[in-house]
Amino acid sequence: xxxxxxxxxxxxxxxxxxxxxxxxxxxxxxxxxxxxxxxxxxxxxxxxxxxxxxxxxxxxxxxxxxxxxxxxxxxxxxxxxxxxxxxxxxxxxxxxxxxxxxxxxxxxxxxxxxxxxxxxxxxxxxxxxxxxxxxxxxxxxxxxxxxxxxxxxxxxxxxxxxxxxxxxxxxxxxxxxxxxxxxxxxxxxxxxxxxxxxxxxxxxxxxxxxxxxxxxxxxxxxxxxxxxxxxxxxxxxxxxxxxxxxxxxxxxxxxxxxxxxxxxxxxxxxxxxxxxxxxxxxxxxxxxxxxxxxxxxxxxxxxxxxxxxxxxxxxxxxxxxxxxxxxxxxxxxxxxxxxxxxxxxxxxxxxxxxxxxxxxxxxxxxxxxxxxx
Amino acid sequence: xxxxxxxxxxxxxxxxxxxxxxxxxxxxxxxxxxxxxxxxxxxxxxxxxxxxxxxxxxxxxxxxxxxxxxxxxxxxxxxxxxxxxxxxxxxxxxxxxxxxxxxxxxxxxxxxxxxxxxxxxxxxxxxxxxxxxxxxxxxxxxxxxxxxxxxxxxxxxxxxxxxxxxxxxxxxxxxxxxxxxxxxxxxxxxxxxxxxxxxxxxxxxxxxxxxxxxxxxxxxxxxxxxxxxxxxxxxxxxxxxxxxxxxxxxxxxxxxxxxxxxxxxxxxxxxxxxxxxxxxxxxxxxxxxxxxxxxxxxxxxxxxxxxxxxxxxxxxxxxxxxxxxxxxxxxxxxxxxxxxxxxxxxxxxxxxxxxxxxxxxxxxxxxxxxxxxxxxxxxxxxxxxxxxxxxxxxxxxxxxxxxxxxxxxxxxxxxxxxxxxxxxxxxxxxxxxxxxxxxxxxxxxxxxxxxxxxxxxxxxxxxxxxxxxxxxxxxxxxxxxxxxxxxxxxxxxxxxxxxxxxxxxxxxxxxxxxxxxxxxxxxxxxxxxxxxxxxxxxxxxxxxxxxxxxxxxxxxxxxxxxxxxxxxxxxxxxxxxxxxxxxxxxxxxxxxxxxxxxxxxxxxx
Numbered sequence: 008x009x010x011x012x013x014x015x016x017x018x019x020x021x022x023x024x025x026x027x028x029x030x031x032x033x034x035x036x037x038x039x040x041x042x043x044x045x046x047x048x049x050x051x052x053x054x055x056x057x058x059x060x061x062x063x064x065x066x067x068x069x070x071x072x073x074x075x076x077x078x079x080x081x082x083x084x085x086x087x088x089x090x091x092x093x094x095x096x097x098x099x100x101x102x103x104x105x106x107x108x109x110x111x112x113x114x115x116x117x118x119x120x121x122x123x124x125x126x127x128x129x130x131x132x133x134x135x136x137x138x139x140x141x142x143x144x145x146x147x148x149x150x151x152x153x154x155x156x157x158x159x160x161x162x163x164x165x166x167x168x169x170x171x172x173x174x175x176x177x178x179x180x181x182x183x184x185x186x187x188x189x190x191x192x193x194x195x196x197x198x199x200x201x202x203x204x205x206x207x208x209x210x211x212x213x214x215x216x217x218x219x220x221x222x223x224x225x226x227x228x229x230x231x232x233x234x235x236x237x238x239x240x241x242x243x244x245x246x247x248x249x250x251x252x253x254x255x256x257x258x259x260x261x262x263x264x265x266x267x268x269x270x271x272x273x274x275x276x277x278x279x280x281x282x283x284x285x286x287x288x289x290x291x292x293x294x295x296x297x298x299x300x301x302x303x304x305x306x307x308x309x310x311x312x313x314x315x316x317x318x319x320x321x322x323x324x325x326x327x328x329x330x331x332x333x334x335x336x337x338x339x340x341x342x343x344x345x346x347x348x349x350x351x352x353x354x355x356x357x358x359x360x361x362x363x364x365x366x367x368x369x370x371x372x373x374x375x376x377x378x379x380x
Numbered sequence: 381x382x383x384x385x386x387x388x389x390x391x392x393x394x395x396x397x398x399x400x401x402x403x404x405x406x407x408x409x410x411x412x413x414x415x416x417x418x419x420x421x422x423x424x425x426x427x428x429x430x431x432x433x434x435x436x437x438x439x440x441x442x443x444x445x446x447x448x449x450x451x452x453x454x455x456x457x458x459x460x461x462x463x464x465x466x467x468x469x470x471x472x473x474x475x476x477x478x479x480x481x482x483x484x485x486x487x488x489x490x491x492x493x494x495x496x497x498x499x500x501x502x503x504x505x506x507x508x509x510x511x512x513x514x515x516x517x518x519x520x521x522x523x524x525x526x527x528x529x530x531x532x533x534x535x536x537x538x539x540x541x542x543x544x545x546x547x548x549x550x551x552x553x554x555x556x557x558x559x560x561x562x563x564x565x566x567x568x569x570x571x572x573x574x575x576x577x578x579x580x581x582x583x584x585x586x587x588x589x590x591x592x593x594x595x596x597x598x599x600x601x602x603x604x605x606x607x608x609x610x611x612x613x614x615x616x617x618x619x620x621x622x623x624x625x626x627x628x629x630x631x632x633x634x635x636x637x638x639x640x641x642x643x644x645x646x647x648x649x650x651x652x653x654x655x656x657x658x659x660x661x662x663x664x665x666x667x668x669x670x671x672x673x674x675x676x677x678x679x680x681x682x683x684x685x686x687x688x689x690x691x692x693x694x695x696x697x698x699x700x701x702x703x704x705x706x707x708x709x710x711x712x713x714x715x716x717x718x719x720x721x722x723x724x725x726x727x728x729x730x731x732x733x734x735x736x737x738x739x740x741x742x743x744x745x746x747x748x749x750x751x752x753x754x755x756x757x758x759x760x761x762x763x764x765x766x767x768x769x770x771x772x773x774x775x776x777x778x779x780x781x782x783x784x785x786x787x788x789x790x791x792x793x794x795x796x797x798x799x800x801x802x803x804x805x806x807x808x809x810x811x812x813x814x815x816x817x818x819x820x821x822x823x824x825x826x827x828x829x830x831x832x833x834x835x836x837x838x839x840x841x842x843x844x845x846x847x848x849x850x851x852x853x854x855x856x857x858x859x860x861x862x863x864x865x866x867x868x869x870x871x872x873x874x875x876x877x878x879x880x881x882x883x884x885x886x887x888x889x890x891x892x893x894x895x896x897x898x899x900x901x902x903x904x905x906x907x908x909x910x911x912x913x914x915x916x917x918x919x920x921x922x923x924x925x926x927x928x929x930x931x932x933x934x935x936x937x938x939x940x941x942x943x944x945x946x947x948x949x950x951x952x953x954x955x956x957x958x959x960x961x962x963x964x965x966x967x968x969x970x971x972x973x974x975x976x977x978x979x980x981x982x983x984x985x
Contacts, residue, residue, distance in 0.1 A: 098828050117821070121814050122883065124910025130825070167833045171825060173955075174913045275914070278951040315954070318947035318979065320940075321833075352979070353943045355836060 040256040041086045041110030042249060045101065047127065048094045049118030056185040057118055057127045057177070059206065061245060062089060063220045063235050065114065066212050068250025068266060086110070091209060098169045101132035111135045111256065114249055118177075125177045127238065129245045131170040135256065146255070147290035149331045153370035154363060161363050163290070163328055166283040166321045170248065173277050175239045184236060193224060193231030203231045244269075244276040248284065255287055260295035264288050271311070278315050285312035286325045293332050305329035323350030327364050340371050382440040382457075382464045383408060383652055387415075388427035392642025395432030395635035396475040396513075398423075399465075402614075403482025403520075404544060405448075408439025408652055411481055413615045415649055420618045424646050429619055429628050432638035434474075438464070439652050442483060444544045447664060451541040454483075454553065458490035465491070466504050475634050477514040479627060481614040482589065483547065485520025485596075486554065489561045496564050513634040516575045516627055519613050521589040522558050522596045522854075524551045555851070558596065559802040565598050566877055575630045576603040577623055583609045597854025700743040701774070703757065703781045705736070707865030708768045713739040714785055714866060716762055717795075717844070722783075723758040726776070733760070752776060757783060764791040764867050787867030793931050795866065796823055796845045796924065799852040799873035801885065811908040812876050815885050815916065819872065820845045822917040823924050826948075830928075834944045840928065843869070852890065856900075863892030870927045872920070874903075883908040885916075887962075889923040894930035896976075899969035904962035915960055918952050922966045925949035929973050939977045946974050953985050 044062040047054040066087045088110050095101040101113040116129035145162035152159070177185070190205030197219060204227025213230055214221035218237075223230040251266035267284040270276060289308035296303035309326040316322060323346060330343040347364055354361045384399070385408060400423050402411035409415045412422040423435040440457060443449035452460065465471060478488045492512060499506035525547050546553050565572060578594035579587070588610035595603045606613050606623055616624035703722060707714045716736045724743065725731040734741045754773040759765075768784040787793065798820060801812050823845050831841035852873035853859050863871060871890035878884065887904045904919045906912050929945035949970045958964045967985040974981045 098832065119814065119818055119821075119913075121818060121913055121916075122811060122907070122909040126910050126913045128821075167829065169825075169829050169832050171829060174917070176910045176913060275955075278954045279948075282951065316947060316951045318943055318950050318974070320943075320947070352939050352977075353947070355940050356938065 039086065039109050040253050041088055041108065041112070042253055043088045043090055043104055043108055043110035043113045045090050045092065045104060045113060045115045046094045047116045047118050047129075048096055049127075050120060050125070050186075052188060052190075053125060053182065053186045054118035054127075056191060057175075057238060058114075058116070059089075059191065059210075060185075060235055060238060061114065061127075061129065062087060063212055063215075063222070063233070065246040065249045066220065067215050067235075068246055068253070087212070089210060095132075098130070098132045101130070102134055105134050112249070112252065114245075124179070125182055127175040127177060129172045129175070131172070131249055131252065133165060133168045133170075133252070135165070146287075147293065147325075147328055149328060151331055151367045153367045153374075158363075161328070161331060161360065161367075163286075163321070163324050166286045166325075170252075170280060170283060171277065172245045172248065172280060173243065173273075173275050175243045175245065176241070177238055178240055181236050181238055190224070190226050191233050193222065193227045193233055195231060197232050199232065199234065203227050203229060206233050241275050242273050244273040244280055247273075248280060251284070251287065255291060258294070260291040260298065263291045264295070267291075282312045282315050282319065282322060285309070285315070286321060289325050289329050293329065303329075303332070306333055317349070318353065320350070320353045323347075323353055324360065326350075331364070331367065335371070337375075340368070344368055382438055382461045384464050384468055385437050385439065385650060385652070386470075386647045387421075387423040387435045387437055387649070388644065388646045389434035390427075390432050390641045390644055392640040393432050393636075393638040394434055394474045395430065395638045395641070396477060396631060397434045397436065397471055398426060398477045398479055398631055399471075400435065400437045401461075401478055401480045401484030401488055402437070402439070402442070403480075403484045404442050404547065405444045406442065406481060406484070406614075408437045409649060411614050412437065420616065422614075422616050422624060425616075425619050425624065426628055426631065427646075428644050430632050430635060431641035433631065433635060434470075436471075438484075440487075442543055443541050446541050449541070451543040453542045454486060454490055454546045454557075457543060458487050458494055461487055462491045462494055462505075466508055472507065472511070474511065475513040475636060476508070476511040477516070477631055477634055478512070479516040479518065480520060481518045482520055482610065483543065485515070485517040485522070486547075486557065488515060489557055489596075493557065493560045493564055496567075510571075512572065514573045514575070514630060516577075516630065517594070517596060518577045518623065519579045519589045519594055519610050520576075520596070521547055521593045522554065523593045524548050524554050525589050525593060526587075559851075562597060562802055562875065563877055566875070569599065573630070573634065574598050575601070575626060577606050577613060577626075578603050579608055579610050579613045580605045581607065581609040583611060592853050592855040592858040595855040602856070699777075699779070701776075701779055701781050703734075703741045703743060703774075703783060705739045705785050706782050707862075708784050708786045714765075715739045715846075716759075716785075717764060720762045720765075721760045723760055725756040725758070727753055755781075757781065759783065759785070764788055764794065786865065790935055791867070792839050792935060793867055793869035793927075794839070794843045795868040796843065796870045796872065797848045797866070797868050798845060799848045799871060800850055801874045801876050801887075802851055803876040811883055812885070815908060816847070818913070818917060819887075819920045822921060826921050826924060830944065830948060836941050837944050859890055860892055863890065868892070869894075869931055870924060872923075876908075887920065889920070889927075891923075891927050891930065894927050894934065895969075896930070897969065897972060898965050899926065902962045902965045902969075904960065904966075906960065914955060915957055915963075918956050919960065919963055919966065921952050922949055922956065922963075922970065925952065926966065926969050926973060929970075933973075933976070942973075942977055943979075946970060946977075946979075950974075950985065 042065065044058060047058040086109060088108060090104055092104055095104060095113065095115050101115045104113050105111065111134050113132045114129060115132065116127060118125055118127045146164050148160055148162040150159040151161065190207035192202050193204045193206055195201040195203050197216065204224065206222055206224045207226030210222045210224040212220050212222050218235045219232055220235060221230055221232050247266045247269045251263045251270060254263035254266060267288045270284040271281045285308045289305040292308060293303050293305040295301050306329040309329040312322045313326050326346050327343060330339050330346065333339045347361065347368065351361065400412055402408060413419055415421045423437055427433045427435040438461065440461065441449055442451050480488045492509065495505040495509045499509055576594065576596060578591050579589060604626065613623065619625065619628065705714045705716055706712050715738045720736040721733050722736060722741055723731050723733045734743060753776045755776060756773055759767055764787060765785040766788045768786045774781040798816055803812065827840045827843040831838045852871055853862065859871065872887060873890065874885060874887040876885050885906050885908055889902055891899060906916050925945045925948050929942050932942045932945065953967050953970060956963050958967060971981050971985045
C-alpha cells in the first residue's frame, strides 16, 4: 500500500465516485453534495482499510430510493471523496479537510485496540450547520401567520455538526483480513476468481452491487471488483446515517426517511444518533408533505425523539416545529402549549426562538378569546 | 531470627490465634504495654476476653538506626517471619489474625503476598494463607513515613538501618507492595477482613505516620482515627480503650465458635534479650571517627570562608530564581493551564514577562538584581486560578519563589486527572494504556460535542484530560485536599485486576465536593474487552457529565446550562447496562441532580 505525504492542495485525491443517479428532473441544478472520507487513525493498515470499507459501503447508499419523491424533482449529485491528507483527530481538523473540496461533510474516526479486539469509532463532521443548502437557508422553516410579516420565520438547523456513532466492534475473522499489508484484493469480475491487483492508495468507485463494488485503483492496471466484508457482527448505523444526511442535503426527503428509519432500528446505535435521526426525519417528512402532499409524520417523529430524551433543547424545538407546521386545531395548540411549558426550563432566559413560539401561542389565545375560529 | 512467643490461651478448644507484630524500634513485649507491671497488657487482655483465643507476640530485630543494631531489609525479614510461622505446628487448624503496629503491618503484608505467590508450589503456604482471616493495621505506614525520610536525609549522622531506609515516604518498594497487597486482598475479599487505625497526635519527634500513609486503600470500613501518638496507640489502657475494644470485636467475629474453651492461662514470658556482641562496636567506632573528622574539616572551611568575606560589602547580584506554583493546602507542584504568564517587577528595572511551563518558570534575565530587594509577581492569564497570597513580595537572592494559588471560586473546573491505575499483579500495562487512551479520547470528544451544540457551554471546549503519573492518595481526606487545591473537575483512578479469566478494570471517579449522596462510592467494574467498549466509554462519560452539571450548579449557573449536561447524560445513560457494578449509582446520581433542579424525571434512568 502506498501512502502519499500530505500535498499542497487540500484534498489530494480523490475519487469522485458515483454520481448518484439524477432523477428525471426538468430543470438541471448543479447542487453537489459530498462526503469526504478520511483514513482512520490507529493501527495500520487495519484502520485505513476499515475506513475504505466504510467509504464504499456508504457510497452504496447513494443509490436513489424508489420512493414517493416527486417526479419533477432534481436531487443534484451526491459524491463520496477519499482524501490522502493527514487523518484528522478532531472536529476542527475534519472540517479543515473540507476546504477546497467539493464536500460538506467529513467521515473520520479511529481504530483502537481494546483487550483482544479492535473497535472502530467513527464521527461525522458537517460544515453546513444550519442546513443552508436547503432552499430558504435552513433545514426546516415555518412561517406562522400569527407572527408579524416582517419576522415571520421560525427555523431549526441540523441537531449538531458533530455526530458520534456507536463503536463498531470488528469481527475477529475480519481483523486479519484488514490487517495484512496487501490491499483489499481486486478481481476481474464478480465471480471473484481472478485477482488482478489490490485496492491501494487513491481509488475511484465506479459501480456497485450487494456488498461488492467496482473500483479503479492505483494498485491495479484496470478496474476491478472488491468484496465489502461485514465489519461487525452487529449492524452499524454509520453508513445509513451518513447516507441519510447526504439525502437530506440533496433534498431527497423520502430517501432520507428510508435510510434514517433503518438507523433508529439499530438497537446498539447511541440514543443521541437515534434522536438526531428522528429530528431529521421530522423535518424531512414535513418537507416531503409540502412538496408532494404525502401525509406528514413530523409530530410522530418528533415525539419519538422526545420520548428518548425530553431534556434536550433541540428535541423540544423540533416538536414545536412539527406542531407549528401542523393544522391549527385546538388539540395541536394545546400540545404546543404543553410542550413549551414543559421544555421552557431548557432554554436560556429570554431565548428569542422560544419567545417567537410563545408569541404564536399568545396570538392564538387572543384570537380564540375574540371568537375568531 | 524472629521469635514467636505464646502469651496467653485457653486449656480447651481453640477459637483463633492472634499474632501481635511490633514495628520499627519496637519490642516483642514492650510495644503492646507492660507485661510485667500492674497495667493492662493487650495480648493477655485480648485472650482473656475471647474464649478459646491464643495470643502470640512476634519479636525481631528492627532498630531504626545501625547505631542501635542491625536489621534485615523488609523482604528478607518477611521471608524470615514466614518461615517462623510455617514452622509452628500449633498455629495450624484455626483462624489466624495479625495485629500489626507500624512496620509490623508492612512485614505481614509482604509475608502474605509471598505466601500467595508460593501457594501453588508449597501446600503448607496455601494452608497457612487460607487460615489468615484478618489483619489489623495500627499506624502502619503503607506509603512510608516522613520521619523515615528525614532519617534517610540525615543518613550520614543517623545511619538508618536497612529496614528503616525502606520506610521513606513513597518508596517504590512500598508502592509495589501496596499494589500487590491490594490485588491479594481483592482476590481474598470474601475471606479476609481488615481493620485500620491511625494516630492523630505527634510524639516528641513529631507525627510519625500521617493519615494518608496509614490508609492501605482497601475496601471496607474507613480507617479509624485514635487520640494517641505513634507509640501510645499500640498500648491500650484497658479493654474499654477504642483500639482494644474494636480489635476484640473484630477477632471475636472471625473466631470459631467453641463449646469447651476450658480455662484461661497466661504463659510465662521467656527472656528475649540478645547477648551483646562487642565486635559489632568496631564499625560504629570507625563511623564515629570519620564523622568527627568531617565535622572538623567543615568547621575549618567555614572559618576560612568568613575570613575572605569583607564586612559591610554591598549586596552582590542575585542569581535568577525559579518561580514555582503550589496549591494552598495541597500539591507542591500545581501545573498551570497553557498560556499562563508571570510578570515580575523589580525596583529600578523594567517589568519582565515569562511563560509558565507546568508548575515552574525559570527566570533567566540578565538583570542586575541585588540580593535583598523585593520583587512583585503578577500572574497573567490564569482564569481558573488566583493568587492566594496576592500581596506577597519575593526576596531576590532566594533560589526559589513559591507562588501559592487557589482555584477561582466562580471559574469552571476544566481538568480531568487520569491517575495511574494500580495493577494487582504488576501488569500487564498495555490494556491499561488502551483503557486510559480510550477514556481520554471519549472525554475530549464529548467535551467538543457539547461545546459545539451549546454556545452557553462553549467553555467546556477548554476541558483537558491529563495523565498524572502516580496513584491517587487512598485517603479520602488527602484526595479531597488535592481536588480542592488543583481546581480539577474529576479524578479518575482505580485498579486493574483479574476476575477468573477476565482482565478487569475498576474505575473510581472522585468528584470531590461535587458529589452528593452515594456517588462518592461509585466503583465501575468493566472487562477490558472490545465488546465492553461502549460500556467503558459511556460510563465514564456519565461520570464526566454529572461532574460538569454539579460544577455548573456550584457556580450558580442557570438551570438551562445544568440541563445541557444532564440532558446529554440522560441520552448516554440509556445505553448503559445497569447491572455493571457502579452504573446504577451513577444513574441515580444523574436522577438526583435532575430532581435537584426540579425536573420531573421520567423512567429513563
